[in-house]
Amino acid sequence: MPFTVGLSQHADPGMATGEIVGRVLESLGAQPDVALLFTSGDHLAHTDEIAAAVVELLNPGAFVGTTASSVAAGEREIEEETAAVLWAGSLGSIEGPRARAVRLDGVPGPADDDDALAAAFEEVQASGELSMILLADPYSYPADAALAHWAERWPQVGVLGGLSSGAPMPGGNRIVVDGGVHRSGAAALVLGGSASVTHLVSQGCRPIGQPYIITEAEGNVVRSLGGMPPFERLEQMFSQLDPADQQLVQRGLHVGRVTDERKIEFERGDFLIRGVLGADRESGAIAIGDEAPVGATVQFHVRDALTAHEDLTAALRNRAPEAMSASGALLFTCNGRGTHLFETPHHDAHMIVERTSTELAGMFCAGEIGPVGNRSYLHGFTASMALFTDNEEPDSDV
Numbered sequence: 001m002p003f004t005v006g007l008s009q010h011a012d013p014g015m016a017t018g019e020i021v022g023r024v025l026e027s028l029g030a031q032p033d034v035a036l037l038f039t040s041g042d043h044l045a046h047t048d049e050i051a052a053a054v055v056e057l058l059n060p061g062a063f064v065g066t067t068a069s070s071v072a073a074g075e076r077e078i079e080e081e082t083a084a085v086l087w088a089g090s091l092g093s094i095e096g097p098r099a100r101a102v103r104l105d106g107v108p109g110p111a112d113d114d115d116a117l118a119a120a121f122e123e124v125q126a127s128g129e130l131s132m133i134l135l136a137d138p139y140s141y142p143a144d145a146a147l148a149h150w151a152e153r154w155p156q157v158g159v160l161g162g163l164s165s166g167a168p169m170p171g172g173n174r175i176v177v178d179g180g181v182h183r184s185g186a187a188a189l190v191l192g193g194s195a196s197v198t199h200l201v202s203q204g205c206r207p208i209g210q211p212y213i214i215t216e217a218e219g220n221v222v223r224s225l226g227g228m229p230p231f232e233r234l235e236q237m238f239s240q241l242d243p244a245d246q247q248l249v250q251r252g253l254h255v256g257r258v259t260d261e262r263k264i265e266f267e268r269g270d271f272l273i274r275g276v277l278g279a280d281r282e283s284g285a286i287a288i289g290d291e292a293p294v295g296a297t298v299q300f301h302v303r304d305a306l307t308a309h310e311d312l313t314a315a316l317r318n319r320a321p322e323a324m325s326a327s328g329a330l331l332f333t334c335n336g337r338g339t340h341l342f343e344t345p346h347h348d349a350h351m352i353v354e355r356t357s358t359e360l361a362g363m364f365c366a367g368e369i370g371p372v373g374n375r376s377y378l379h380g381f382t383a384s385m386a387l388f389t390d391n392e393e394p395d396s397d398v
Contacts, residue, residue, distance in 0.1 A: 003089030003328030003359040003388065004028055007073035011082055013046035017053045020086035030058055032088040033193060034099045036133070036330065037065030037176055038363045041082030044166045047174040048181045050084060055179050060088060062099035064187040065176035066135040067166025068363035069335050072349040079338050079345070079364070087361030089328050091193025092390060096125035098193030103177040104186040106141040111149060117188060121154065126192030131199075133330065133386065134161035136186035138366045139170035143186070144378045151375040159376040160199045160386050162332035162365030198322040198387040201370035202315040203273045203379060204308030204337075205254055205301040208245055209237035211266055212299070217292035220277075221285050225298070229284020237300060248302035255288050258297040259373030266299065268311060272372050273301055273379065289380075303381060305342050312348065312383055316355050319387075323356045326387035331362030333383045338364060341381075348383045356387065 006023030008016035024032065037054060039047045044067045051065060070079040073087075091098040100120040104113040121130055136143045147159060164173035175182045191197060212233060216224035225233045238249060256271025263270060274289040292298075316323050333348045341347075353360050369376055370384030 002028055003087070005073050005359050005361040006086045007076070008084050009078065009082065011042065013043055013050055016043060016084045017050045020084050021054060021057050024058060024086055024088045028088060028090065031060065032058065033061045033091040034189065034191065035060035035063045035086060035088040036189070036361065037063070038068050038071045038085040038361065039065070039083070039174070040068050040071050040078065040166060041080070043082055043084050044174065047176065051176045051181050052179070054086065058088070061097065062101040062189055063176065063178050064101050064133070064135055064189045066164040066187065066363070067174045068365070069165040070338060070364035072331050072333070072360065072362040074360060075346055075350045075353045077338055077346045077349050085361050087328070087330065087359070089359070089388065091191065091195040092127070094125055094127055094194050097123050098125060100124050100190045101178045102188040102190065103180065103182070104141065104188055106146065106185055114153065117190070120190040121157065124190050124192035127194045128196055130157050131191045131197040131386070132157055132159045133189040133191065134159055134186060134369055135175060136161070136163050137173045137175055137184050138163040140184035141186040143367065143369065147369065147376050147378060155375070158197065158199050158371060159369060160332065160371070160384050161369040162363060162384065163367035165335050165364055165366040194390060196322070196389045198319055198326070198389065199371050200315045200319060200385040200387065201372060201379070202308070202312040202383045204311045204381055204383070205256065205271070205273045205303045206268065206307045207256060207266070207271065207299045207301050208241065209300050211258070211297050214292055214294050214296050214298060217294050220290060220292055221287050222292045223283070223285045230286040231279050231281055231284040234279070234286070234300065245302060248304055252303065254301040254303060256299050256301045257290070261297060266297070268314065269372070271299065271301065272377055275380070308337070308341060309347070312351055316352065322387055322389055325389050326356050326358045327390065328388035329356060329358040329360040330386040331360055331383065332365050332368045332370070333362065334368055334381045335364040335366060336381050337383065352385060358387065
């Protein structure tokens with residue numbers, strides 16, 4: 001199952017297009033099953049013409065793309081510079097369509113896109129479960145609501161991807177769907193064939209203190225944790241932390257909600273991480289960046305570069321067989337990571353390629369999509385990865 005990635009940092013969009021398309025033609029030839037395009041910097045304004053050339057010269061079976069503040073290709077992360085990245089590959093020799101691109105409008109709601117997705121799920125042929133990559137404009141597409149809806153309707157379809165980060169205003173991003181380039185909505189890439197797609201999420205957080213059950217809440221405001229005001233719980237926990245963790249709490253506190261309440265003990269990967277938005281000493285309440293359902297188990301978390309490094313290492317190590325046999329990878333990492341978080345550049349991309357020797361491409365996102373527990377969510381400060389492995393048996397000489 002060959003994959004390849006082309007990168008160009010040439011300022012001229014025509015030259016950049018020639019370099020990335022030439023790389024794919026040289027490695028794979030024309031008509032790959034799937035292609036993804038990521039553009040950044042000055043190439044944002046030229047995404048239309050770059051995408052048109054990809055369709056004309058490559059004619060991929062399914063083609064999506066978007067604009068980003070920064071991109072990744074191979075072991076490199078090109079941060080806040082002009083670049084174009086084209087990732088393409090074959091999804092095996094299974095007969096029939098192996099991938100389909102779907103344009104999603106999300107107006108007035110994600111359910112309006114169901115017919116198009118259902119048709120793609122029915123059309124794409126797969127030897128295993130289907131998977132979906134979602135590239136969404138953060139200003140016009142309700143990704144969080146869509147993920148919740150799809151988890152109910154198609155729980156067997158894993159979803160991974162990210163929100164466009166190329167422009168800081170509505171209408172500024174580009175969403176590529178086959179031959180069309182749009183300024184709103186989303187692109188869904190339905191994947192099948194003989195490919196096995198392993199989804200990994202590294203939230204980069206470490207639990208501190210102990211878990212508590214939410215005993216009183218309204219919306220995203222938690223008023224009681226285990227029968228006590230959350231602020232009092234926080235003060236108690238803070239006083240027992242070592243100085244290093246106290247500094248991390250002061251830089252930014254997070255809360256994790258357990259996704260599988262059937263477990264007795266909880267560790268990294270068991271939580272959906274959200275930020276603590278504020279606290280009121282007088283009432284003792286705290287506000288978090290998500291709904292706070294009564295009865296849910298939560299635990300405070302901290303995040304720093306070392307924790308993020310350890311968490312990504314653990315995510316790759318825990319799926320070592322799939323990671324080591326992968327031939328292609330997509331990375332959707334937060335635009336708050338990279339050199340904004342780590343002391344050295346290329347951290348996430350380098351770690352993945354170093355451990356998998358895979359053909360990697362990706363983007364820095366305004367929100368990352370990936371699974372925690374039994375469904376996919378919208379995250380922040382996360383690295384979400386899709387690793388592609390061929391399920392086909394090698395040809396026998398007998």
